[in-house]
Amino acid sequence: MASSIPANFTPDNILLIKLRHHGDMLLTTPVINALRQRYPQANIDVLLYQETRPMLQANPDIRQLHVIDRKWKQEGARKKLAHEWALLKRVRASRYDVVINLADQWRSAIITLFSGAPVRIGFDYKKRDNAFWRLCHTHRVSTAEHGKLHTVEQNLSALAPLGILARDTVASMHYEADDWPQTAALLAGLDVSDSFIVIQPTSRWIFKCWDDEKVAAVIDRLARADRKIVLTAAPDKNELAMIDNILAHCKTPHVVSVAGKLSLTKLAALIDHAVLFIGVDSAPMHMAAALDTPCLALFGPTKLQHWRPWGFNNRVIWAGDYGPLPAPDSIDTKTQQRYLTTIPVEDVVVAARKLLNE
Structure with missing residues (x-):
């Protein structure tokens, strides 16, 4: 089992991963809001699909967005691999203290592991009950109650290892000044x-x-x-x-x-x-x-x-x-x-x- 996270833990750099649709990305914002409230000094980044970027691009609590463009695969295997490798290097170079993986894809798990973050949180999905998924995540959160919870509540439950209990946190949508x-x-x-x-x-x-x-x-x-x-x-x-x-x-x-x-x-x-x-x-x-x-x-x-x-x-x-x-x-x-x-x-x-x- 992973060691517990100290109550005085204050990360400088946090990465949130979610690879889904537009609505899903908006429903990650309560997690971002809860993290900002708990760690006002931290840099918060998000990894998401390129097409969902507008849902978060104007959010003032996000430092930067790492993107995966699903069009990469249209460029051929070699260029796609180059894009993937460049993404991994950017994530690694960001020196994250915490990575919170809200996704269930192997791709997100590999990125989580490659980040090198000392705290890597993911969900304990039954379909991912194997040694490699456990290796990718230092802390895993049960999904046993997810069937009864709103998507926002599911996402917020990933913050439990950090001692953050914020099930009523609001969502946020931002747009540009013009x-x-x-x-x-x-x-x-x-x-x-x-x-x-x-x-x-x-x-x-x-x-x-x-x-x-x-x-x-x-x-x-x-x-x-x-x-x-x-x-x-x-x-x-x-x-x-x-x-x-x-x-x-x-x-x-x-x-x-x-x-x-x-x-x-x-x-x-x-x-x-x-x-x-x-x-x-x-x-x-x-x-x-x-x-x-x-x-x-x-x-x-x-x-x-x-x-x-x-x-x-x-x-x-x-x-x-x-x-x-x-x-x-x-x-x-x-x-x-x-x-x-x-x-x-x-x-x-x-x-x-x-x-x-x-």
């Missing part, structure tokens, strides 16, 4: 005033989405001349087609679309200035919760306990309250079926108006 002025200028060109609602009805997985006609019905009920609806989506052809279909079903003129026109940090600025965010299980939903914008999240057969919005200014409407849903692990992510279809328009409108204090 993101809001540029976004505000875009809105002004669409005749959107200071009061607006953001709705992101899309996801890269269609099974997480509500019916286009029902989204349009909600827009018609909530939109006003002095409080327009702003629709957002990723610059993906399927998501943009969904936005077009929703607009085609809308009767109100008080709705505009900025779908595909905003970077992630500009989207954060937009959500931060909205009076309400309505969306499905997606990264923008987590952004709204982290920004403390009133958030109404529509959920279907994903793991609600793990992925509900983390914060206090939100409401969840779950399709499982209106009819049976398949088990989350049984879902074919390529299906075109929309499991949120049982959610009534009226319940969404009522919940939205409560969040708007109407």
Whole structure:
């Protein structure tokens, strides 16, 4: 067993590793916030995938981001190996006192080991119950309770070896100083005033989405001349087609679309200035919760306990309250079926108006 970490341990350099999607990266920020509170003098770095960099790039508590670009493999084996070796050398040269590996990949474990950090924390995954995983991590944290915990709580549990117990720590989303002025200028060109609602009805997985006609019905009920609806989506052809279909079903003129026109940090600025965010299980939903914008999240057969919005200014409407849903692990992510279809328009409108204090 690893030796215990002294209570007066004060690391100078800390590395956090998480190799997942955009929402996952945002949900690591409570760990960063807890580390900053405990070690105000420490340098905190993060290793993540290149495409998720915008979720953390403006965070003032992070010194630097190490990135893995999944496009490296397109450059051929030799160049990919050169990139990997250069990354390992940068991590080693940073002389980390602590590495916290929140990932379950072998790649993250190897980087953790190669860092040379005297304290290397990882999770004690059953599928990684072998000598090499134990060699990579000086301290391992049980995952026995993870099935009952939110993803944020799972991440925060990795801090237990450091004596940090902070299960209620908030998430954070930051954007650049010029993101809001540029976004505000875009809105002004669409005749959107200071009061607006953001709705992101899309996801890269269609099974997480509500019916286009029902989204349009909600827009018609909530939109006003002095409080327009702003629709957002990723610059993906399927998501943009969904936005077009929703607009085609809308009767109100008080709705505009900025779908595909905003970077992630500009989207954060937009959500931060909205009076309400309505969306499905997606990264923008987590952004709204982290920004403390009133958030109404529509959920279907994903793991609600793990992925509900983390914060206090939100409401969840779950399709499982209106009819049976398949088990989350049984879902074919390529299906075109929309499991949120049982959610009534009226319940969404009522919940939205409560969040708007109407």
